[in-house]
Amino acid sequence: MKQKEPSKQRRWQLIRLIQGLCQRCGKFSDWRSVCDACAKKSGVRKRHPTPATWDAVDWSQSNNEIASKLGVTCFAARYQRIKRFSL
Numbered sequence: 541m542k543q544k545e546p547s548k549q550r551r552w553q554l555i556r557l558i559q560g561l562c563q564r565c566g567k568f569s570d571w572r573s574v575c576d577a578c579a580k581k582s583g584v585r586k587r588h589p590t591p592a593t594w595d596a597v598d599w600s601q602s603n604n605e606i607a608s609k610l611g612v613t614c615f616a617a618r619y620q621r622i623k624r625f626s627l
Contacts, residue, residue, distance in 0.1 A: 588612070594620050 546554070553563040561568060562575035569575040574582070589610050597606055603617040610617070 588616075594624075599625070 556563050556566055557573055560570070562578055563569075563573050564578040565575065567575045567577070572579075589612065593610065597610070597620075599606075599621060603614045603621065606617040607614040
């Protein structure tokens with residue numbers, strides 16, 4: 541079976557991704573597929589916290605409190621707690 545060629549739009553997106561640019565607007569985008577402005581337009585609340593942010597967390601708080609402060613799910617806070625403190 542013959543594989544379909546990607547569309548012109550998809551080729552444009554892949555080129556931007558390889559160049560480190562936003563797939564939607566073409567602006568600089570770190571390592572992400574879309575820039576912060578485009579992510580905000582599409583309804584993304586907050587980007588994932590950096591490792592340094594997780595290191596600064598007060599782990600005496602509950603997962604729900606940590607999650608609400610960082611803008612992530614409680615499952616993400618739980619995962620980080622297990623990752624950092626399990627043997």
